[in-house]
Amino acid sequence: MNGFIKHFNQISKKDVDSVGGKGASLGEMTKAGFQVPEGFVVTAAAFEKYLKETDINVEIRARLNKINLKDIKSVEESSEIIRDLVMNKKMPKSMQQEILKEFKKLKAKYVAVRSSATAEDSKLDSWAGELETYLNTTEKNILKNVKKCWASLYAPRALFYRIERKMQRKSVSVAVVVQKMIQSEVSGICFTVHPITKDKNQMIIEAGYGLGEAIVGGMITPDAYVIEKNSLTILDINISEQKKMIKWAKNKNQNVTVSKEKQSKQKLKNSEIIKLSKIVRNIEKHYKSPQDIEWAYAKGKLYITQSRPITTL
Numbered sequence: 579m580n581g582f583i584k585h586f587n588q589i590s591k592k593d594v595d596s597v598g599g600k601g602a603s604l605g606e607m608t609k610a611g612f613q614v615p616e617g618f619v620v621t622a623a624a625f626e627k628y629l630k631e632t633d634i635n636v637e638i639r640a641r642l643n644k645i646n647l648k649d650i651k652s653v654e655e656s657s658e659i660i661r662d663l664v665m666n667k668k669m670p671k672s673m674q675q676e677i678l679k680e681f682k683k684l685k686a687k688y689v690a691v692r693s694s695a696t697a698e699d700s701k702l703d704s705w706a707g708e709l710e711t712y713l714n715t716t717e718k719n720i721l722k723n724v725k726k727c728w729a730s731l732y733a734p735r736a737l738f739y740r741i742e743r744k745m746q747r748k749s750v751s752v753a754v755v756v757q758k759m760i761q762s763e764v765s766g767i768c769f770t771v772h773p774i775t776k777d778k779n780q781m782i783i784e785a786g787y788g789l790g791e792a793i794v795g796g797m798i799t800p801d802a803y804v805i806e807k808n809s810l811t812i813l814d815i816n817i818s819e820q821k822k823m824i825k826w827a828k829n830k831n832q833n834v835t836v837s838k839e840k841q842s843k844q845k846l847k848n849s850e851i852i853k854l855s856k857i858v859r860n861i862e863k864h865y866k867s868p869q870d871i872e873w874a875y876a877k878g879k880l881y882i883t884q885s886r887p888i889t890t891l
Contacts, residue, residue, distance in 0.1 A: 582624040582673060583680055586617055591865075596621045598694025598753040603885050610864050612857065612882050615874075617689070617757030618680050622696045624673060625728050625751055632667035638732070647741050653734050660732040665725055674721055681720055681756065688714045688759035688826070690883075693727040696751045709736060709752065713789060714759055714826050727754045760881050761826055762874035764845045765790035766800055768858045770807070771868040771888060778868070780813065781805045783854060785845040787836050788823030790872055790883070797833075798822065801845045805855045812851055817844050846875070854880055861885050 589597055589605020597605065601619040608614045629635040638660050646652045681689065693709030710730035712723040730736065731752045740750060766785040771778050784793060784800040792798045804814040819842050825834045846854070854873060857880060862869050865885070872884040 582621055582627070583676055584619050584621055585680075586614060586619075589619065595696055596623060596753065598622065598696045598751075598755075599886065600692055600694035600884060601753050601755050602694075604755060604757070604883075607861065607864075607882055607885060612861060613880060615690075615758040615760050615881050615883065616684060616686075617755060618684075619694065620677060620724055620754040620756065622751035622753045625753070628667070628669060628673070628728070631670055634663045634667060637663060642737075642741075645737065645741060647738065650734075653737055657732055657734045657737055661729040664729040664732065669721060669725065677721060677724060677756075678717065681717055684756075684758055686758045688716060688761075689720065690755075690757045690759050691715045691720065691723040691727060692755040692757070693730050694753040694755050695731070696753060709733070711791075713791065713831055715756075720756070724754045724756075728752055757883070759826075760874040760876050760883070762789055762876050762881075763787070765874040766793055766845075766872075768854065768871045768873060769868070769888060770858055770862040770871070772804065773888070773890070779807045781807050781855060781858060783846070783851060783858075786818075786823065787820055787840065787845060788825045788834075789831065790874060791831075792822070792824045794872075797824070803846070803851050805851065807855075807859055810852055810855050810859070812848060815844065817842065820845075850875065850880070857882065 584597055586605045586608035589602060590609060591602050591606040594602045597619040604614055641656045641660055645656050691712040695709055710727055715723045764785055764787055768781060768783045770781050772780040772782055783803045786793050786798050786800040793800050798820050799818045801818050802816040803812060806813055820836050821841055822833050823836050824831055827834060858871050861871060868888040869885045870888045871882060874881045874883055
């Protein structure tokens with residue numbers, strides 16, 4: 579199975595072709611010493627082997643060439659057929675064993691399984707949000723969720739994205755990130771350059787209770803903290819009332835009610851805002867460019883779960 583699994587500490591930002599943008603970023607930050615939850619990547623080579631060994635790559639190519647973007651029905655129909663093909667074939671036994679072996683090494687009951695696209699000649703971060711993530715995955719459903727991530731490369735929105743950019747014939751593949759799950763009490767996003775004013779000496783941190791999917795999916799309005807980058811001074815604190823959060827409860831991700839006394843409280847203490855600001859400032863320094871960073875806070879520790887370049891400045 580050599581080459582089909584890579585641990586974060588074996589990966590750098592140069593490995594985008596094999597582990598995708600997300601995987602490369604997590605490996606790069608792990609090597610640089612940032613607090614990244616432990617994990618590994620099922621490389622794009624594993625997906626390519628799966629397509630080849632199951633003989634579905636020819637059918638997929640034929641289907642992609644038949645798609646008519648002006649006919650939404652044709653996109654949806656092709657998407658469903660291709661995804662069924664990916665899901666219904668059996669993963670090679672050696673691949674299954676390797677993934678399960680690495681899962682056990684993490685000594686974690688739950689992991690997050692995330693798609694990480696490798697798209698030739700395209701801005702990889704542009705695929706953000708196009709592919710799938712499966713939180714609180716267990717040993718029982720990890721193989722299925724890896725396949726779901728592979729199949730998400732052919733979801734209608736991803737097909738639209740690919741065909742609009744004339745990428746049908748280009749090498750577009752997907753790696754899968756498997757990472758220890760952080761049951762975050764608070765989580766959020768940080769932009770190391772203020773996204774609205776474009777002020778390079780101001781960062782903005784967004785924070786909400788529970789898992790970060792509530793912010794990413796637009797379910798809640800998070801707190802927003804503005805910090806001066808050089809002096810690490812908090813310039814502005816905007817507290818948002820939060821009545822619901824996503825939390826792992828009774829063996830599933832659930833929307834639960836935030837307790838009355840916490841709903842209108844500041845999600846991160848000032849000292850935690852400063853601590854996180856230092857970390858994200860160092861990540862920006864490491865990458866030498868403005869970053870869009872996802873973070874999680876649990877049991878008194880801050881974790882970085884993703885960093886990608888800000889492309890809208």
